Amino acid sequence: MVGHNGGMGTYLITGASGGIGAATAELLADRGHDLVLVGRSAERLAKVTTGLGSGAHARTQVLYRDAAGSPVPGASPAGRRGAVQSVVLDLAEPRRLEAALAVAGLPERLDGVVHSAGIVDLGPVAEQDADHWIDQLMVNLVAAAELTRLLLPALRAAEGHVVFVNSGSGLRARAGWSAYAASKHGLKALADSLREEEPRLRVTSVYPGRTATEMQRKVRAQEGGPYEPEKFMSAATVARVIVNALETPRDATVTDVSVRS
Template sequence: MSIPTDKPTALVTGASRGIGRAIAEDLGRDHHIIVAGTSPERVEAAAQSLPSATPLVVDLRDIPAIPAALEQLQLQRLDVLVHNAGVAWLRPVADAQPNEWQEMFTVNLFAVAELTRLTLPLLREARGQVIAVNSGSGYVSRINSAMYSGTKFALRAFTDALREEERGQVRVTSIHPGRVDTDMQVQLQQQMGAETYDGSVYVSPESIARTVRLAVDMDPASTVEELSIRPVAQKR
């Protein structure tokens, strides 16, 4: 497949819906977007909706499949890598099974590390940027969130280390949203026993996309290292 090299290229994981879709649409105004996701139908639909985009179907639970998926793109340029894909569910430590720990860490951390490793040469060449959509849970762990917070604490450690290792070559930004109005939030609220769901009290995916845009549009001598975005009404 042919990817244009005359405009900046951004690879966005989890780009077929929710926060990732909003990021792809915002960056898609002046970037070629590689729309990465697991559902062929959703990925193709998202790519078709953008001015310039390439679909990439990849299951981040399958780490060995990531190099082959990237290889088929024959990437010549990469300016922005947005790690947005993630999984989340609530489980008390007493009930959490080893396979659940493994899946959450694989998607939320191990795949991030592998995708970063594979694309760093192109990102360095472009003096590009890695943006990780983390979470407020990357700072605070609450009841039933040991697994999810564990992955997000680890993701923060990863981005902090990467930032220093690549300082002067690749900019690294960590975005920490609070609760966002997405399908994942609906599921989490159901798990917490909420009888109704009102998405208007949560941060919109478009707001997160605008924070990503802010980081991307900084002048080359500046970097946004970390941003926290929370609903106005959300309590800690």
């Protein structure tokens, strides 16, 4: 996979400190791309960044930066090409994203953005108060829309690709999933509108089924059942689907893909 200009690309990934986001970062690092990893926890991002600079990823130069764009002591180059920049952002407060990004020192060109961050809090409509709705809508939908808006100049410059990691709940809502499903239905609407508005960009929605992640552990706890990761898809499997969509030749776009175990 190469950037639009024929070289290695630069990709920003939200929710990069774990699950599908971290697995996608690993695959892109394997291909030598520059990465911008976004998450809430500086410590967890640093752990992922360190992992990308060792073992199979040793060829990738690792540079950890804070939200102000300053290098963090202790991170050191582990190779001769590529770079990993980490930016700490709280997607629960989308109104603050513009100011945070203004000092983050992001690249002027982005070949792709993978929106992988998300939260879930199950409950029936009778018990989901306004805060439950607002929290899930802010992180899962409003932050994705605002971040996309802010990154559009960099995406346009590279004629890039936007991938929204949606959910089966973005296609069908079930009992107990109303707020989460509403946020994911909205995410599909965001993707579909963006695709028509920005014809020089490629836009993909990925709808994974149950995946072995910490989010799934929380879901199973809320459902009152055991978390048995071997019964679910791995995050690496979903990440491969995402990267395959990114690697699709430029004469086509994978617009929507459902992934089931």
